[in-house]
Amino acid sequence: MGSSGSGKSTLLNILGILDNYDEGSYYLNGSLVKDMSEKQAARLRNELVGFVFQSFNLISFKNAMENVALPLYYQGVNRKKRNKIALEYLDKVGLLDWATHLPNEMSGGQKQRVAIARSLISQPKIIFADEPTGALDTSTSYEVMDILREINADGITVILVTHEHDIAAMTQKIVRLKDGRIDEIIKNGDLKHFQHQYAKELETA
């Protein structure tokens, strides 16, 4: 987390190979990610990572099931099979009944859950979530966070960007950015301290 302009999203985009970086080096799954061709980057994104965005980024003319199944299309999985898998993942996020609905027929929370199902379907190693709760109210935010925590519990790394302390407090490790640099890293054990500090910040605000 960090304040606006601190470089949260940029870092996330670089980690997710959505953007290039100028200095330093980034190793993903043991291989250097730098100046990759679009084709290679696309393959890595498809196989290793999943994305969840603040604005959901579902394809508006495809229904929930088709949206979830899309990553498998790029893996060359045939239509029947990938739709079946998509339904399984929709079931996991509790949206099986909404499979044939278009994104604009769903609420924000539902859309985000569809997006999460989509990020999961390719069985990635890491999920990048750029302010996944930014466009949601508190209770739906918590629902979405519950799902993300379950995913994390299943062994998939979840990296999420947020500027909401309550959301950050649900994670196991917090990296604070300031002016493009890592300011502090708060690990599991120190979370209590973070929560304390968070309370203090609230008081001063």
Place this chain on the structure above:
Amino acid sequence: MFDIDKWQEILATIKKNKMRTFLTGFSVAWGIFMLMILLGAGNGLSNGVSQNFMRDAVNAMWLWSGRTSIPYQGMKENRQIRFTNADYELLKDLEGIEYTSGRYYIGGNLFSYGSEYGEYTAVTCHPDLKEVESIEMVDGRFVNQVDIDQTRKSVVLGKDIYDALFKDKNAIGEYVRVNNIPFKVVGVCREGGGTRHRNAYIPVTTGQKVFNGSNRLHNFALTINAETLEESQAIEAKVRETLARKHKFDATDESAMGSYNKLEDVIQTMKIFQAIDIFIWIIGIGTLIAGVVGVSNIMLIVVKERTKEIGIRKAIGASPASVIGLILLEAVMITTIAGYIGLVLGTGLMEGINFIVEKQFEASAATNGGNGETLFRNPTVDLGVAMSATLLLVIAGAIAGYIPAKRAARIKPIVALRDE
């Protein structure tokens, strides 16, 4: 390319974006449709007019004698020039001349058979006239060489004369009276491409003998072996020179001997049609360009509109090639199908018009004894032309889609995702 899944993906996209698909398709279909109509109309007009020309052989030439208007070799002007059978023999063997027929005018042509009678024209001729004036036989035969040699009193009646004198009875072998002299009917004919068949044909030698013409001829009808205007004019000049030398008049004297060269007219008219053709092509190509621009424009908008979608697709693992392929195949598919629809509609319309025109032609033909009048016939377009026009639009659509699609596929997904 022939991955069924890809096509399903494209079909799904098309199905979900009907307006966009319709607009792209419409501009293509409209371009082809207009081109078909333009070219069809041009062809129809051209066909109609050339058919009217076919009444006589297109390479026909007529010569007639008159009085000199220019003094020549010490002889005064205003001297009557007379053609004779010897001129016929001369012309017949002249190089470049195919068919020749002389004619001697006979006056007062009253035809009668039994109680029926009428005033018609008796044309005295050689057998070759059949070719020069494209005469078609309905029944029996035309004047032949034996008629000429034996000065037989044979007559070939025009269809209108036959209808008036004989109604539906058999005429062959019957005798009709021409100026009260009995002639034996040997055939019934129609004038090719014409609507009136009021001429009767009798052997020229018989005409001269019976109607006191001795060896005189008034005019000649001939066809010449010429393909181009230059050839035809050269032969015409040669004919004029030959006759001028024989009859001692200035070859340039139009009033001593008049001549009409049909090929000149035909070639002139065909030139006009070539010009019209070019004009139509210019408009047609203009229409095509408008279609190409329309398709390109829509493809640009389509790609712009889909930038975010492209970003999403790339974020979840679409390679640039698959993005380009998706947009390109969609563009090609829409333009091909729409082009085909335009082709079918345009052809359909032209066939419909053709049907009506033929109906009218038949109707006018029925009242005119077999030959209809029309300025517009067979307004159809060469399928090859139509196909290549469609192909051009498809390629244009593909190029128009490819350039922005490639650009869209190259931009970083994060930039594409930010696009609203």
